[in-house]
Amino acid sequence: MHLQCHIGTDTLSLHRLGGRVTGLDLSPASLAEARRLARDVGADITYVESDVHAAPDVLGRAAFDVVYTGIGAVCWLPSIDRWAATVAALLRPGGRLVFRDCHPMLGTLEVVDGRIELVYPYAEHLEPLVFSDTASYVDPDDHSLPGLPSHEWSHGLAEILTALLAHGMTLETVLEHDSVPWVPLPGFMSPHPDHPGEHRLTDRPERLAASFTIVATLSH
Numbered sequence: 001m002h003l004q005c006h007i008g009t010d011t012l013s014l015h016r017l018g019g020r021v022t023g024l025d026l027s028p029a030s031l032a033e034a035r036r037l038a039r040d041v042g043a044d045i046t047y048v049e050s051d052v053h054a055a056p057d058v059l060g061r062a063a064f065d066v067v068y069t070g071i072g073a074v075c076w077l078p079s080i081d082r083w084a085a086t087v088a089a090l091l092r093p094g095g096r097l098v099f100r101d102c103h104p105m106l107g108t109l110e111v112v113d114g115r116i117e118l119v120y121p122y123a124e125h126l127e128p129l130v131f132s133d134t135a136s137y138v139d140p141d142d143h144s145l146p147g148l149p150s151h152e153w154s155h156g157l158a159e160i161l162t163a164l165l166a167h168g169m170t171l172e173t174v175l176e177h178d179s180v181p182w183v184p185l186p187g188f189m190s191p192h193p194d195h196p197g198e199h200r201l202t203d204r205p206e207r208l209a210a211s212f213t214i215v216a217t218l219s220h
């Protein structure tokens with residue numbers, strides 16, 4: 001199960017690794033692109049349009065061996081506890097969550113007047129952060145988007161781990177990485193020398209936790 005699968009590129013990778021894969025997303029436009037991509041390469045992938053929190057009702061409880069999600073996923077969701085409950089409901093006993101996402105430490109930062117500043121909350125907050133960007137991470141220099149408001153939430157690393165534990169997950173792996181597969185702090189990041197497609201701080205990259213990987217198993 002690939003939650004918040006967007007245009008299905010990672011879904012396709014999971015299929016190529018041998019999985020029987022279902023991708024789920026809220027956006028019909030993203031799913032149309034994901035279906036086109038799968039059709040073009042002859043991949044048999046099921047795509048489902050749904051809010052992530054409705055997934056257990058739409059697709060079945062305890063239905064999946066693996067839930068994979070991340071790379072810009074939980075920042076769109078208000079409650080990490082509700083998300084963890086959803087993941088646990090989707091997994092069969094012994095099933096596994098594989099989750100790599102933006103680190104909440106990186107989420108606090110923004111480039112302001114040529115400096116990196118601590119701007120946004122680290123811990124979860126009730127009211128969303130509202131952005132009306134005309135550019136996206138796909139091309140920060142292309143300002144052709146209409147600037148519609150988007151709502152985002154932070155979730156601290158301890159809040160994420162606590163939520164998973166509270167819903168019966170056993171932690172197998174918790175890693176913090178200095179890089180992400182986009183350029184969140186323009187002007188301050190360079191390609192990672194060892195990981196193609198990943199970017200990290202140019203100067204002393206060990207100062208920043210940019211992303212994390214969590215692997216957790218649903219207890220029997």
Ligand SMILES: C[S@@+](CC[C@H](N)C(=O)[O-])C[C@H]1O[C@@H](n2cnc3c(N)ncnc32)[C@H](O)[C@@H]1O
Nearest residue numbers: 004005006025026027030051052070071072076
């Ligand atoms: C940045 S993309 C994730 C990209 C994905 N990791 C990839 O590699 O292509 C975030 C996705 O989350 C979806 N999304 C946001 N809120 C959602 C929700 N409540 N339920 C389901 N999908 C949601 C968006 O439609 C979008 O496709």
